[in-house]
Amino acid sequence: MRLHAGSLYWPSTYSDSELYHYPPLAHETKRTTAVIIGGGMSGITCGYVLANSGIPAIVIDQRTIASGSTSANTGLLQYSNDKMLSEFIPEFGEEKAVKFYRACMQAVEQISIVVDHLPNDVDFKRRSSLYYASNEQDVLSLRQEFDTLHKWGFSVEWWNADQIANKFPFRKAAALVTQGDAEINPFKFVHAMAQTAHFKGLGIYEHTPLLTVESRTGGGFRVITSQGVIEAEHVIYAVGYLPEVARSARIRFVMDRSYAMVTSPLPSLSDWHQRFLLWETARPYLYLRTTVDNRIIVGGLDESHREPVLTEQELHIHAMRLLSELHHLFPSLKPEIQYQWCATFGQSSDGLPWIGEDPDRPGQHFCLGYGGNGSVYSMLGAHLIRDRLCGIDNEIALITRLDRPVSQPASS
Structure with a gap:
């Protein structure tokens, strides 16, 4: 396969x-x-x-x-999961859910420790993450997640629309900013x-x-x-x-496929506040990150198919959609697609x-x-x-x- x-x-x-x-x-x-x-x-x-x-x-x-x-x-290292802590709690109970999230945070720290003992540079960089509401309807659940993370001592900030627009060239209704994440060349x-x-x-x-x-x-x-x-x-x-x-x-498990594209290196990413990892509340979600050589990686557009696409034309259509999403967020950037792929991934319910x-x-x-x-x-x-x-x-x-x-x- x-x-x-x-x-x-x-x-x-x-x-x-x-x-x-x-x-x-x-x-x-x-x-x-x-x-x-x-x-x-x-x-x-x-x-x-x-x-x-x-x-x-x-x-x-x-x-x-x-x-x-x-x-x-795509090399994003985040302790927050596809399923929010506030969503885990009703299923597993507060104690188990919090322990699991803390274990994920510890795993990011363990990766950092491993990196320090490796002979080669693996492009590991500590980053914060901006998890933004894709629409107004998601603000309430996002606020619940902030309250839950804050209650249990996770390092998280609540940003309103003005705070987001002050740091980025886009405006969203609200966002969580979590510290303790990272990126890596896997x-x-x-x-x-x-x-x-x-x-x-x-x-x-x-x-x-x-x-x-x-x-x-x-x-x-x-x-x-x-x-x-x-x-x-x-x-x-x-x-x-x-x-x-x-x-x-x-x-x-359920097998799906997802898409990703990587741009050519850009002369400047000054509009990208502190190289945050970006993702959203919509499902399937869009996510973005930068690389050490000033490229941008964009992923998403998940589909309920196990096998990757068969033709280069179909793949390029999806890559262009990802590029369009990037333009919506960072309209001043004029990147070109240099790499594009489709990959299988699995999820448990x-x-x-x-x-x-x-x-x-x-x-x-x-x-x-x-x-x-x-x-x-x-x-x-x-x-x-x-x-x-x-x-x-x-x-x-x-x-x-x-x-x-x-x-x-x-x-x-």
Whole structure:
């Protein structure tokens, strides 16, 4: 299955000479504590966290590191979710919902800590986010979200229409400004984590497709690939938007597709207050960010189709719509589209990622960061799985567990 189509920006920021390549498994039997299936954001983050914790692990990927959904990730790191805290509370209760939001905020901080220990610059920048009301009808729910975040000690400001217009060349009825967010180059980040973890003992094998996972007599698993066998005590599925690889009925999801475009570098972005991350209350929502070389990334226009578009013409039509939305917000800017793509993404109906041990198959774990916060969920999931392997109780695991009640049936 194709996960994206079009011209991707992030791989262009890394030359082939800079990439660290990993061999396939050499038709042999390896032994380790954990096998991680998938070398994208979730898989490599898991590998990095396990390697840092002294847990032997191996990552396998059927293609190359970061070549799947990670390449189409737009690199926004926000603790606020597609579902607001005030929407989580009626479903999970105040205590659980607040703990989950705080865990997401902590995950952003953990990403910052990882970045500080990487050998390469991954274009990580701390940013605030402007979450604006798409229309007057959304102001009331946005105000409720502000009151909820403020009550629980999150760093948030309420901006009225005049305050927004004073900082930006557009006017919206109201907005939340949240601090503690960030942006990153996800392609550079995953490759830098992989290289660092590899030097610390993480085994990484590219071009090594998974064939099947067999239980061993006496415990553990035989992970059979096209290139050899790995024997392990645990299997971690970090397979992104290919959940069928894990063969679990527990994972309930909806697959959609989204669009993104990246402009050519602009001479100035002085109208863009402090390079805020921008997004809106409408669903599906528009979101925007800048890059270190003065480009603008715009994403959105989500559609209920699993496969990316098939033609360049159809893709360009959507990219032009995104460019039009950019012009509405920043009319003085005259950018050109340089990259455009369409990508598959998955969502759970309750807005939570699927992270934890499969209750039907002990020893097999999932790290699926479905939703708009995939990179943040990946870091959260890596620590939850590390804690599980170490026998440490983590209360967030009760929230993201695979056997939580979810009303929506499995779908694709």
